[in-house]
Each structure stands twice: as structure tokens, then as C-alpha cells.
Amino acid sequence: xxxxxxxxxxxxxxxxxxxxxxxxxxxxxxxxxxxxxxxxxxxxxxxxxxxxxxxxxxxxxxxxxxxxxxxxxxxxxxxxxxxxxxxxxxxxxxxxxxxxxxxxxxxxxxxxxxxxxxxxxxxxxxxxxxxxxxxxxxxxxxxxxxxxxxxxxxxxxxxxxxxxxxxxxxxxxxxxxxxxxxxxxxxxxxxxxxxxxxxxxxxxxx
Ligand SMILES: Nc1nc2c(ncn2[C@@H]2O[C@H](COP(=O)(O)OP(=O)(O)OP(=O)(O)O)[C@@H](O)[C@H]2O)c(=O)[nH]1
Numbered sequence: 001x002x003x004x005x006x007x008x009x010x011x012x013x014x015x016x017x018x019x020x021x022x023x024x025x026x027x028x029x030x031x032x033x034x035x036x037x038x039x040x041x042x043x044x045x046x047x048x049x050x051x052x053x054x055x056x057x058x059x060x061x062x063x064x065x066x067x068x069x070x071x072x073x074x075x076x077x078x079x080x081x082x083x084x085x086x087x088x089x090x091x092x093x094x095x096x097x098x099x100x101x102x103x104x105x106x107x108x109x110x111x112x113x114x115x116x117x118x119x120x121x122x123x124x125x126x127x128x129x130x131x132x133x134x135x136x137x138x139x140x141x142x143x144x145x146x147x148x149x150x151x152x153x154x155x156x157x158x159x160x161x162x163x164x165x166x167x168x169x170x171x172x173x174x175x176x177x178x179x180x181x182x183x184x185x186x187x188x189x190x191x192x193x194x195x196x197x198x199x200x201x202x203x204x205x206x
Pocket of ligand 1: 014016017018020021055084087090091106108
């Protein structure tokens with residue numbers, strides 16, 4: 001549970017993707033170290049926020065409810081009215097359900113994201129619309145902090161202009177880029193092979 005200092009943040013998980021690279025399973029429900037990836041991500045956000053908003057398709061929700069059943073946080077659901085419109089549309093749907101000044105946002109496939117790394121991003125918000133990690137591979141908009149009101153307005157106008165990418169959103173926001181975020185926190189699991197690697201690393205570490 002967060003301290004009072006953190007009470008103006010809401011956690012957001014964007015989880016309405018199809019996991020096609022993962023194979024025949026929903027990656028958010030895949031198990032790492034005894035818990036679904038979605039539960040890892042939501043638990044990290046619950047360290048920073050009282051409420052975690054989960055954005056997904058309506059058909060995903062029953063299994064996601066089960067996956068999050070042990071979590072000590074208020075879960076709010078932001079369901080995509082139209083599926084498969086992309087993560088920017090999912091983020092807009094989620095932010096519309098947020099009642100706080102800013103949101104800490106993660107993709108459902110980032111089980112190693114750390115509360116300390118996210119907290120450090122939050123500390124950089126200042127007057128910016130968003131704080132986003134950046135690596136050699138580019139920005140990481142689904143491991144970031146967004147000021148809700150301006151981001152939602154810009155996300156909607158970006159979508160209205162026919163743009164679907166999170167990078168198009170970032171191009172239109174006042175973004176503070178941070179290059180010091182630990183690589184581990186930014187690890188995403190897109191394939192079964194990647195998950196197997198993480199499982200092996202966990203086993204070796206224990
Ligand atoms: N709401 C919503 N979220 C999405 C959509 N596409 C991707 N996401 C989410 O955005 C994050 C990054 O998604 P990707 O890994 O790029 O795409 P994916 O569809 O999950 O997986 P692939 O089909 O293998 O590309 C994940 O948390 C996804 O659940 C979408 O159309 N709608």
C-alpha cells in the first residue's frame with residue numbers, strides 16, 4: 001500500500017493485446033515464479049497507488065479477475081469498447097477511468113518492473129506531461145508516468161487524426177525522457193522463449 005505522499009497516483013495496466021508472438025496463450029496469464037505476469041505488474045503498481053486500473057477486452061476480464069484475486073489493491077476495469085485498436089487506444093480508455101493527477105502505466109508483459117524505478121520516474125514529473133524511459137531501442141511508453149488530463153486530451157486527438165502508435169502520442173506531449181532506468185525493470189515478455197529465459201534466471205538465482 002502506498003504512503004499518503006503517493007495518493008495522487010493511480011496504477012494502470014494496458015493489457016488488451018492479442019499476444020500473437022507468445023503463441024496460443026494469453027501472455028498476461030502466463031506464469032512466472034508462481035504468479036501470472038499480470039499479477040506481478042499489478043502488485044508493483046499497488047506499491048505506488050491505491051487503485052490499479054486494468055485495461056483489456058471484455059472477453060479477457062473473467063480470467064484477469066481470477067489472476068488478480070489475491071491482490072491487496074482496488075482494481076478498476078477499463079474495457080475496450082472496440083478491441084484491437086492498439087495500445088494508444090487502450091491507454092486512452094484506461095486514463096478516462098483515472099481520477100488522480102497522474103498515472104503510473106505498465107504493459108501487462110513487464111513482470112520485472114520495479115516500484116523503485118517507477119517511483120524515480122514519478123519524481124521527475126515536474127511540469128512535464130509525461131516521464132518516459134529511453135534506451136538505445138527507443139522510448140518505453142508502457143513503463144512510464146503520465147499526467148492524466150493533458151495526456152488523455154492529446155491521446156484522443158492523436159487517435160482522431162488516425163494515428164495509433166504510442167510514439168505519435170509522445171511526439172505531441174511534453175515528455176521528460178530518462179535514460180537511467182535499470183534494464184531489468186524494462187524487460188518485456190513477448191515470446192515463450194523470453195519467459196523461459198527469465199524462469200531459468202530465477203532458478204539460477206535461488
Ligand atoms: N487495449 C489494448 N492493448 C493493447 C493492444 N495491443 C497491444 N496492447 C497492449 O500493449 C502492450 C504491448 O503490446 P505488444 O506486446 O506490442 O502487443 P501484443 O498484442 O500484446 O502482442 P503481439 O501480438 O505478440 O504483438 C501489452 O501490454 C498489450 O496487452 C490493443 O489493441 N488494445
